[in-house]
Every structure is written in C-alpha cells, then in structure tokens.
Amino acid sequence: MRTELVSEPGDPARPNEDFASVALPASGQGGAVIVLDGVTPPRTGTGCLHSVPWFTARLGGALTELTVSLPDIPLAEVLSRALARTADAHRETCDLSHPRTPQATVVLARWSPDSVDYLVLSDSTLLVRAPDGTVTPYADDRLARLPRSALATNALVDANLRNREGGFFTAAADPSVAERAVTGTLPRSGVRALAALTDGATRWVDRFREGDWAGCLDVVREEGAQALVDRVRALERADTERVFLGRSKTHDDATVVLVEL
Template sequence: MRIETATAPGTPGAPNEDFVAAAMPAGGHGGALVLLDGVTPPPDNGNCVHSVAWFTARLGGKLLELSVSRPDLTLAECLSAAIGVTADAHRSTCDLSHPLTPQATVVTVRWDGRELEHLVLSDSALLLEDPDGQVTAVLDDRIDRLRAAGRRVAPLRNLPGGFFTAAADPSVSAKAVTGRTPLTALRAVAALSDGAARGVEVFGVDDWTATMSLLRKVGPEALLTRVRAAEDADPDGTAVPRGKPYDDATAVLLEL
C-alpha cells in the first residue's frame, strides 16, 4: 500500500488553510485519511479568535482519530462527533452562530480488509479508480447546481436548499455524500481540495482520468506543479475568472 501527499499554500509564506493526514494502525489491515479545505475567512474572521488553520487542524485531527479508533461509528457519525468536539473547544470565546465562523470542506475515507468507506462534504473531490483504470469522481455538487441555476451561493451556506460545510453544527454530517466500495473493486483512491482540482474544474486542461494517471505515475507534487503553472499563466484571473487567482492546494493518493 502506498500513501503520498502534497500540499502548498496559495500564496508563499501565507498560512495554508488545508489539512491532510492519514493513519494506519500498527499490525492492522485498515486505516483512514482525512483532507479538509478551510474556507477563507471574512475580515472579522467570523467573530472567532482562532484562525482557519487552527480550526482545520483541530477538526481534521479529531476526525482522523475517531475514524481509526471508532470502527463502530460510520464516517458521518465520526464527523458529527468531531465537529461537536471542535465547537466545544472554542464555544466560550467565539461566536459560533456567525455564518462564517471557521469552517471547511471534508473528504475522508476509511478502509479495512474488505471495503473502503467514503464521505465527501462540499466542493473537494474524491476519485475512485477500479482495477481496469476507470475513474469515478465522488462529488458533492450542490454548489455547482446552485450556480447553474443562477443562484447566489454565499447567502445559502449551511441553509436548507443551499450547500453545507463543516463548521459548528454537527448535524451537517447528514448532508455529506457517503458510500462503500469493496476493496476488490479498487486500485487507487485520491482526495483533492478544490485548489488541487483546478486543472479539471477551473482551467479545463485535464479530466479526472488524466488527473488520477498523473498522480499514480509521478505523484501529488507533480499535480500541484501543474495547477500552479496554469495559475501562473493567468495570474490576475483575466482569461479564466475565478474567486482567487491562486488557492491552497492539497492532494493525497492511496494505492491499494
């Protein structure tokens, strides 16, 4: 089994608000990986004294711990518990009711000797490759559907009919895209923050199959280099309009 990760801030020297980690218990046949993409905060930081990087590290670390130590819980239940613990860690100092209190997208997978369980919340991506090289993208496409319908996305964050992120409400875990796949049906798995998925979703220079092929052949660092090259070719976002000219980018590859 091979696990390889790469992550980089959108701006050199700036805090990287993504989080990625994996764990494989000693002597076991299973493990878990977690990737969070922190949401860039407003100027008032959502009335929170903590940074987004603090939040993603707390939430991601707890989610990974529970995913490994509590196989009796589903990943959605692990996420719900992790959100609750993280909220309690700053409930007394921060306004968790603020709509932009620190929050993140989530991709997590957990595997044992038989199957792989997955969870995706918001706009990060999970790629599943079968033994024949066919790639399936597991996406929470609520934001894309809202934009396609001409809706303003920002006011619909964590509201009915909108889209959902992991913030301070444990119940959002029920909105995640979840599933299970037999290990015999998988050759590799990849998780990408939306910054690492820009070659497909923003610039349109790749597809998911090409992205997985690049990851398997030369690794996540090469994917981030490719994304940065596309951003460098349009540094002001003129040719390809986007929310941020450069974005934090994280990719993780799991070969089974």
C-alpha cells in the same frame, strides 16, 4: 501500499488552511485518509478568536483519531463527533452561530479488508480507481449547481445559501451537518487507488479543463502529487487575462493525497 501527500499554500506569506493526514492503524487491517479545505473568511470577521488553520488542525486531528479508533462507526457519525469535540474547544470564547465561524470542506475515506467507506462534504473531491483502470469521482456538487448570479457576493452567500436548505453545506460548528454529506461504501476488491484533492488541486480538471478525472489521477500516480500541483500553478500564472480563473483567487491552497491499496 503506497501513500503520498502534498499540501502547498496558495500564498507563501499566508498559512495553509488545508489539512491532510493518512492514518494507518498498528493492526495493519485498514487505514484512512482525511482531507480538509479551510474556508477563507471575509475581512469583516467570523465571530471567532481562532484562525481557520486552528480550526482545521483541531477538526482534522479529531477525525484522524476517530476514523481509525471507531472502525465500526459510520463516517457521518465520526464527522458529527469530531465537529462536536471541536466546537466544545471554543464554545466558551467564540460566537459559533456566526455564519462565517471557521469551517471547512471534508473528504474522508476509510478502508478495511472488506470495504472502503467514503464521505464528501462541499467542494473537495475523492477519486477512486477500479482494477480495470476506471476512475470515478465522488463529490458533493451542491455548490457547483448554484447559479453564478447567486454567488455574486460573500454577504449573499452567507445570508441565503451557506449551511441552508437549497444552498450548500460545510463543516463548521453544527454536528448535524454531517447528515448532509455524500456517503457510501464500496467493496475493497473494487478499489485499487484513492486520491483526495482540495479544489485548489482539482482546478486542473474543473477550472482549466486540461484533462478528465482519469487523466488527473494518472498524473498523480505516474508523476507524483507535486507534479499535479505544479501543473496547476503554471496554468494559474499563465491565465493573465483571467479567462479561466474569473474572479477566483489566482492561487489557492492545494492538497493531494494518494493511496494505492
């Protein structure tokens, strides 16, 4: 088994809001990948005393423990329990009903000798490579399906679309959001490699159109996870006319985790 993990902040002067881990139980009978992309809050506040990195560290730590300590529990239930535990850690000090309470996207993958379970919530991506080289992306595309006009301002997103029917969902304070995640199970024999990427890394495909998902995974497998991040950074710097980036931030936190089974 080969594992590789790279996580780089978009701005060296700001904390990285992503979280990533690979858990390999002592039994040697499986493992898990956990990737979170913290949602950068607006300047107007979140109703919370804690930062996004605090939240992703808490939630990511809980998910890392629970995905391997509860191997028979579905991943949606694992996420629900981890969200409840994290909410309890600051329920007494913070307004968890605030629409911008700290939150994150989620990618989970857990493998055993027989199967690979996956969960994706919001706009991070899981890539799965089959024995024949076919690469399949698993994603929650609800945010991508929203019209651009609906995403004109953060205020409108918070009021009408975030964690609401007809909008999109992120992992915040409500454990029931786990039921909204994209989940599934694959036979272990049909999986040769997994790659979990935050949207700061998937820009190579979905923003700059430099290649498809198979090509993206090839870069990671053949050149390393850092090579993909470096390619994205070069493209971001070159887009001085904002042709591809539009109103998006120039550099975003970028995380890539590769597991070859």
